[in-house]
Amino acid sequence: MKLLHAADLHIDSPLRGLSGYEGAPVEEIRSAARRAVANLVDLARAEAVDAVLLAGDIYDGDWKDYHTGLFFTVQMRRLADAGIPVLLVAGNHDADSRITRELRLPPNVHRFSTDQPETVAFEDLGLAVHGQGFGVRDVTDNLAVTYPAPRGGMFNVGLLHTALTGRDGHDNYAPCSVGDLVSRGYDYWALGHVHAREVVHEAEPWIVFPGNIQGRHARETGPKGATLITVDEPGRVAIEHRDLDVVRWARLDVDASTATDVDDVLDLVRRRIAEARASAGDRLLAGRVRITGAGDVHEALWRDERRFVFETRALAAEFSGVWLEKVRLATRHAELADAGAELPALVADLARTAQALRADPSALEQLVRGIPGLKTLDARVAEEGIAPADPAWRADLFDQAVDLLTALVTGTDGEPG
Incomplete structure (x- = not known):
């Protein structure tokens, strides 16, 4: 049977x-x-x-x-x-x-x-x-x-x-x-x-x-x-x-710790996309690129983030059947990473809070729904994708906020800011 x-x-x-x-x-x-x-x-x-x-x-x-x-x-x-x-x-x-x-x-x-x-x-x-x-x-x-x-x-x-x-x-x-x-x-x-x-x-x-x-x-x-x-x-x-899927969603994390310049990072991204493209078979690959790691290239990436995003999207266009949904920077300055236990307490607190909220969907919903102005955006939901009632949308918004706050706290000069 x-x-x-x-x-x-x-x-x-x-x-x-x-x-x-x-x-x-x-x-x-x-x-x-x-x-x-x-x-x-x-x-x-x-x-x-x-x-x-x-x-x-x-x-x-x-x-x-x-x-x-x-x-x-x-x-x-x-x-x-x-x-x-x-x-x-x-x-x-x-x-x-x-x-x-x-x-x-x-x-x-x-x-x-x-x-x-x-x-x-x-x-x-x-x-x-x-x-x-x-x-x-x-x-x-x-x-x-x-x-x-x-x-x-x-x-x-x-x-x-x-x-x-x-x-x-x-x-x-x-x-x-x-x-x-x-x-x-x-x-x-x-x-x-x-x-x-x-x-x-x-x-x-x-x-x-x-x-x-x-x-x-x-x-x-x-x-x-x-x-x-x-x-x-x-x-x-x-x-x-x-x-059974015909569109394969993939999170393409790229560790830029060893990169010395932006071109090195783009080469790493290219290899990661190629790997994911091969594993997706004949499906459309819909990817989200996230650049992580601590290194000297951190400042160069954040100095012109918009250009890096467009360079990455242009790179993805080299592959057939690949579309990048988002490109995110989540790198840190090398000096901050070397500090080890001396990392700012605010960064550690942020990490603990993020972990707790990810594990508690109801608490995350209360937090997101409490953002000023969300209740007035109902008419724009279909057009702009604002959906505070959607657990996946709330989680995505939260992840973006954590990435941004971490970058702001660490600062591009290695000092809290």
Whole structure:
């Protein structure tokens, strides 16, 4: 038996601020989520899987129009034509309370109840799938503890949208522990909600976050896709990640500590882009360059930061299929680095505060929402990408602020300033 487990498709997820970047491949990125869904269906058909498991957040919220639902329906019909059933639960982004439009899905798709857990059994396969979707966005109850007992002699799967005990950058919806899941006696837990792939527990049972199928922005880096599950017999299970993304987001950190001038830094950047370009295959590479390290080149970089940014973007244009979303300087003066324990207390305090806030999304939200003037910017959200309600946007804004403050504190002359 083969199963394909995916989650967090976020079809037609809105793009924020890309139009403000010169030369941004807006349409290519805008269509990426749909193309990744088509890749998911292609993979299911090529592998002749026995079922597809979708663990929530099929959509990114209420549809702007029916085209979003129509696209998903068409893809599900492609699976129906291949005789492949689909089992899905709603997550926080596509909860019953958030999706006000509806199109009838083909009969091969089963959407689990949001009122209580239920079981769908395939006697011919020896497969039982248990699940419950979100009726509202903010589900704070532990849904897992009410899931039904496993079916004897069958491969039992729990389909659940959850943050478990909490994951960085994700609201703690449907909280539960690994112990809660293990105690149900299932063979595999197909989880969703967390966008980074994670094998939480290996065997008896497998507990897996497959991650989202397409990175949506520069904080969702690396390969994205689904998990292929092969069951030879109960107790003999193999899992394998399969890439589905068509745009590969990458954080391109470059250590400039050994560079003697700006040209040296650009050579380092060129090599880093070449490495990332090769690993991305035939996908579009969307990169964020960050120059780090302490050295003599620090002053030259910061003296004409704007020129360096444009030089880096011109360099990226040498490669086919590469777009740089941002170029950041986060270097320090060599003398300051040599001071070691004598680093200004303010820098150390800033680092501790940054670490604490990154680990506490609610505190970061309060901080960002408290910035004067943000509440008056609603009309500019679509145009300029100002989205204080978006956790990813808040985290990105915070990272930029930390980089800038660190540079200002260290100063270009090696003295606090």
